[in-house]
Each structure stands twice: as structure tokens, then as C-alpha cells.
Amino acid sequence: MRLDKFVCKSTRLNREEAVVVIGAGKVAVNGSVVVDAGAQVHESNCIVFQGGCLKPRPFRYLLLNKPKNTLCSNVDGDHPSIFNLLDVEYPHELHIAGRLDADTTGLVLITDDGRWSFNVFNPKYHCQKVYRVRLRDSIEGEHKGEIDKQLVTRFKQGLELPGETKPTLPAKMAYVSEREVLLTISEGRYHQVKRMFATVGNRVVGLHRERVGSIECDVPCGEWRYLSDEEVEGFGFSPFSELDNRL
Template identity: 85%
Template sequence: MRLDKFVCKSTTLNRQQAVLVISAGEVTVNGNAIVDAAVQVHESNCIEFQGERLLPRPFRYILLNKPKSTLCSNVDGDYPSIFNLLNVPNPDELHIAGRLDADTTGLVLITDDGRWSFNVFNPKYHCQKVYRVRLRDSIEGEHKGEIDGQLVARFKQGLQLPGETKLTLPAKLVYVSEREALLTISEGRYHQVKRMFAAVGNRVVGLHRERVGSIECDVACGEWRYLSDIEVEGFGFSSLSELDNRR
């Protein structure tokens, strides 16, 4: 973690104020004054400010059910930011893991633990994401007469998306109704779900993320909650202490 971020997470100082006190030599790391705010530090280091050791606040892990016409951004834009839905201290310390488009709803993870969010959406860990997809046309595949089973097989084998050299990783397609399906993927390419269905001659008209890993979107639209320790640990780490050791 950068020293200025550590100071912010351990005090009431904002990033600009933290940089100023560090530049002035008021922060020491293991007894040595450090004036470079970008220096990487670890929680095991003895970091002091004004003679007192700094202890960072615990990391926060939040699940939010994103409404339509909101932005996965820390600030408002063409639509309001989802951060307007949160009532938590120091929201500027948080970032969004696994962003959704403005017209997409469902599960969004918000945290101040950069290593955790990186691992959750790192393709090498193959974290599965489940989307409920509403389609313009009935599910019949690219060519008229292609049976449902053939389309399931194509998603499982991987699809060739325009402008990309590699097939998509195997995906699981389950029919819910004539124009609705559940799609499970383990990667997060740009507009991937929409592009996958476009590649087989269909169009997504509604998209909702229901699950990430073992975490279900179990709150009402626009509501949020903190993740449990078990949910946080569920992304390939045997314990929170092990997760801490990886930082």
C-alpha cells in the first residue's frame, strides 16, 4: 500500500493533506522519516505520525444491488453515481470491483481493499459470474432452425467475438423462457455478455448480474449490505489472515 494511502486510512487526513505531512518529514517508517508519498509500506511496518503509531481502519466489503440508469463511478456523470446510494464514512476511500454498464442492474462489489478486488476479477482465478439475460428474439441460435442444444454447445465451446483473436472461455447457458436465459461466465471482457449474444444473431435488451462467485445479490434494488467474513474468504482464500499476508 502507498504511504499516503496508509496515512489516509489511519487518520482523518485526506490524500492532499497526507502528502503534505509526508513531504514535511512528519511521518516515519520503522524509525526513518520518509518524504516520498508513493513509497510502498506494509501493515507490519511501524508507521508513526506525530509520535503515535498509525493503525489502519479495517477493510470494508460491500454488496450493492445496482439500479438501472446509474453509473459505476465515484462521481456523477450522465447518470447519478451508485455512491449516492451508500451511507458510509470516508466513501472516497472505496472503489468499485467489476463495473456494470449504466443500463445493467444487479450485484456490484465495493471495497477499499485493492488486492482483494483484483483477485476477485482476475481471470486466472476463474471466478464465475451469473447474469440473467433478456433477449430481443427467441433463443434459437444464429441460423434459423438451429436447435437450442446446439447454441448451448457453442457457448460451452467458446465464441469468436469481432476484433478478438481468442475464443471466449467456456460459458454455461441455461434457458429460463423463450427470451430469457441465465449465462455463467468466468471472464470479463468489454461488454462480453452483449457481444456474445450479438455473435449468435440476438440482442440483449435487459441484463442483471445475480451472482459473483458464491455471493448472491440478495438485497432489494438500490439497497446494500456489508459482506460477511465467510463471503470475503470465499474467493480462494482459506482465511482473512491468509488474505492479509498476501498484501
């Protein structure tokens, strides 16, 4: 973690104020004054400011059911930011893990733990994301009520998306109705679900993320909750196992 971020997370200083006090030589790391705000530090270091050893606030992990026409951004733009829906302290410390398009709804994870969010959406962990997809055209197969088996096979084998050299990783499709499916993917390329269906000649007209890993989108639209410790640790890796010196 950067030193200025550590100071912010341990005090009421904002990033600009933290940079100033660090540059003024008012912060020491393990007994030595450090004036580089970008210096990498670890939670186990003794970081002293104003005579006391700083202790960062615990990391926070939130789940939000994102409404349509909102932005996965910390600030408003063409649509309002989803951060307007949160009632928490220090919202500027939080970031969004696994952003959704403005017109996409469903599960969004929000945290101030950069290592955890990096690992959740790191392709090497193959974290599965489940989307409910509404389509323009019917995808029924030969028998009514069955999804086109050839299409299922194509998604399972991987699709070559325009402008990309590697096919998508295997995806699982489950039938809901003639124009609705559940799609499970384990990567997060740009507009991936929409591009996958465009590649096979269809069009996504509604997209909702229902699950990430074992975490279900179980709150009403526009509402949020904190994740339990079991949910945070349930992705098959330790939140503190990697990237100690990168974030």
C-alpha cells in the same frame, strides 16, 4: 499499499493533506523518515505520525444491488453515481470491483481492499459470474421450452469476439424462457455478455448480475449491505495473499 493511502486510511487526512505531511518529513516508517508519498508500505510496518504508530481502519466489503441508469463511478456523470446510495464514512476510500454498464442492474461489490478486489476479478481464479439475460429474439430449440443446443455448445466452446484474438472462456447457459437465459462466465471482457450474444445474431435487451462467486444479490434494488467474513473469504484465496507491494 502506498504510504499516502496508508496515512489516509489511518487518519482523517485526505490524499492531498497526506502528501503534504509526508513531504514535510512528518512520517516515519520503521524508524526512518520517508518523504515519498508513493513509497510502498505494508500493514506490518510501524508507521509513525504525530508521535503515534498508525493503525489503518479495517477494510470494508459491501454488496449493492445496482439500479438501472446509474454509474459504477465515484462521481456523477450522465447518470447518478451508485455512491449516492451508500451511507458510510470515508466513501472516497472505496472503489468498485467489477463495474457494470449504466443500463445493467444487479450485484456490485464495493471495497477499499485493492488486493481483494483484484483477486476476485483476476481471470486466473476463474471466479464465476451469473447473469440473467433478456434477449430480443427467441432462443428456443426444436422443442418448445428447450434452449437451442447448438447455441449452448458454441458458448461452451468459446466465441471469437470481433477485434479479439482469443476466444472467450467456456460459458454455461441455462434456459429460463424463450427470451431469457442465465449465463455463467468466468471472465469480464468489455461488454462481454452483450458482445457474445451479438456474435450469434441476437441482442441483449436486459442484463442483471445475480451472483459473483458464492455471493448472491439478495437485497432489494438500490439497497446494500456489508459482506460477512465468510463471504469475503469464500473466493478460494486469502485477501492478503498477493500483491502486497503493488497496491
